[in-house]
Amino acid sequence: MKQNATLKKIAERLNVSISTVSRALKNHPDISEETKKKINELAALLEYDPNPYAVNLRTHSSKEFAVVVPSLSNFFYHSFISAIEEDARIDGYTVIIYRSANDPVIEQEILKSCRHKRVSGIFIAITSGTKEIEPFLKLDLQGIPVVFFDKVPKYESCNKICVGDAHAATIAANEILKKGITNVLAIFGDENMSITQVRLQKFTEIVSGYAEFKAVHANNSEEAEQIALSMIPGFEKKRFAVFCMSDEILVGAMKAIQRMGLKVPADLGVISISDGMIPSLFYPEITYAETSGFKLGKLAFGRMMRCIAGSSFAQTIIDESILIEGGSI
C-alpha cells in the first residue's frame, strides 16, 4: 500500500522545515523562488495533496457544499445540481449530494452530518413531512448558510429560491387562449400542496371567461390517467386542450391519450408545466411552461455566495418561466 505524501516527507527529503514546505506550496511571498521551485517539483513528483482532514481540523473550513434532495430520479433536481456543481467547481468548492428519501428523520441525520463536517453551506429541498425548521436556523447561526430551494418552508425569514408557480400557470393559460382553445380540461395535483393551490388559482383567473373549463385533481399518474380516460370523451374535440400541472399528471394524461388513439395536436392540444425531460419523450414534443432547475441552481448559488460573503439578510427569490413550444398545441 503506497503511502500518501505529506509535508513532513517532502521537508525531510529536501532538508527544509515543514513550515517552509507548507508556505512554498501556497506560494507564500516570503519563500525564495529557488526553494519554491524545488519544493513544487518534488511535490509534483510525489503527487502530494494536502490531507483534507488535517486542513479542516486546523482551518475549520471544508470548501464543500451539501445539496439535500428528497429524491434523485428527478430531472428537475438533476439540473439544479448540475448548475450548483458548475459554479462550485469554478470557486474551488466540492459538492456532495445527500438523498433524504423524503424522510424527516433521515433529513435530520443528514443535517447533523453536515454540521459536523462543517460544510460551507447547504442547499436543501425539504421533505413533505418536515415540521420543524429550528435545526435549519441553528445551522445558519453556527455559520453554515442554508438556502432552501423548490420545496421550501413557509417560515418567512430564510433564504428561499422557488419556481414562480403563478407565473408558470399564467404562461400556460395565456398560450391556451392565444391558440384559440375554448374547451379546457385542467388536471392539477394534490389539493393540499401550496404549489397546486397557486397554480390552480392563477390558471382559473386567466382562463375563466374565455374558455369553458373543468379543473380536476389527481394524486398520481394513475389517477390522472383515469380522469383523462373518463373525461376527455365528454369534451367537444374542436378547439380542445388538456392542461397538466406537472410531469406526473402529464404522464398519466398521455397514457390515456395514446390509449384512446387520439392524435396530438390534431384531435386535442396538450400543454404542461415541466422541466422539460418528460415532454421531450413524446412526438410531437409537448409544449410546456419551463420551470428550470438549472436556472434555479444558478440563482441559489448566487444567493449562497452572498450569504458566505456575510449578507445575513434572508431573501426569497422566485424564478420565472418561459414557454417552450413543442408542437402539441
Add this chain to the structure above:
Amino acid sequence: MKQNATLKKIAERLNVSISTVSRALKNHPDISEETKKKINELAALLEYDPNPYAVNLRTHSSKEFAVVVPSLSNFFYHSFISAIEEDARIDGYTVIIYRSANDPVIEQEILKSCRHKRVSGIFIAITSGTKEIEPFLKLDLQGIPVVFFDKVPKYESCNKICVGDAHAATIAANEILKKGITNVLAIFGDENMSITQVRLQKFTEIVSGYAEFKAVHANNSEEAEQIALSMIPGFEKKRFAVFCMSDEILVGAMKAIQRMGLKVPADLGVISISDGMIPSLFYPEITYAETSGFKLGKLAFGRMMRCIAGSSFAQTIIDESILIEGGSI
C-alpha cells in the same frame, strides 16, 4: 455562533482527563459505571458529537462510502443508490453521491477526492470515456476497495457487479421468437461499451437462423430516432419487432414510432431492456427484460463488505433478469 462541544470541554467541566471522557463515550470496560454515567449525561446535554476530521486524522478511516455515477436522472442508479443507503445505514456508514457527468476528467477529480478523504469504499459506474483503470487499482492497493457496477471496465481482476447482460438479451430474444416474430430491427448502444458487445452477441446468437434481423448502433436517443425513422419503413411490417438495448434507445425509437403514426403492437412489436421506468410511460406499456438497480445495489454492498473484511479475491457477480410483460409485443 454556538460552539460545538469537545472532549476537552466535557473533561474540564467534570474534572477528569480527556482520555477518560473519550473512553467513557466509547463505553470502554476500564471506566467505572459511575464515571461513564456522568460523562454520558453531560455529553448528551451538550449535544456532543465527535469531530469527524479529528477522528479521521487519528484513525485513518471515515465510515463513509462514495457512490459515483455518470448521471443522477436515471431510475436505475436511483434504485441502486437506495439499496446501498439502506444497507449502509444499518452498518453505520454514510453514503455520499458523486456525479461524474460522464466526464473522465471529473471522474478522476472525484477519485482523488475520495482518496484524500479516505472513504471506506467506492461504488462506481465508470464514464463511457474512461480509458485508464490504473487509478482505480491504485485505490484498491491503498486499502480503499472499489466495486464497479453497471458500467464496468473490461479488465478482469476487479470487483464487478453487473446486470446479466447476456441473460437479459436472452430473455428479450426468446420472447421475440416466442411471439412468432420473423423480422427484427435491433438497436444497440455505443459499440465500444462491453455491455453493448455482450448484449449484441447473445442476441445475435439466439435470433439468427430464426428471424431476419438487422443490428445497428446508436450513441444517443436522437441517433436511435433517426435510425428508426429511416429503417423501419424498409421492413415488412408483418411479424416485425424493434428491440431496444436500453432506455435511451427506447426513447428515440418510440419517438420515431409515434412520429410515423404506427400502432404498437398492431403494426410492430417493441421490446427492450430496462429498469422499468421509461417502459411504463407509454400505452401499451413496453415489454422489457428487467435489470433491477435495487438488486444490483444489494449485491454490490455485500461484495463491498466482504472486501472490507479482507477478501481481496476479485470477483464478478452477475444479476439475472426477468421478463416484465407490458403488451407492446
Add this chain to the structure above:
DNA sequence: CTGAAAGCGCTTACAG
C-alpha cells in the same frame, strides 16, 4: 528568507 512551536480534536499504548 527560514524554522521551532503551538494547536486544531481526537485515540490509544503506556504507566501507575
Add this chain to the structure above:
DNA sequence: CTGAAAGCGCTTACAG
C-alpha cells in the same frame, strides 16, 4: 480505574 503524552497532518503567529 485514571491520566499524561505522543501523534495524526496541517497552518500560522512569532522569532530570528
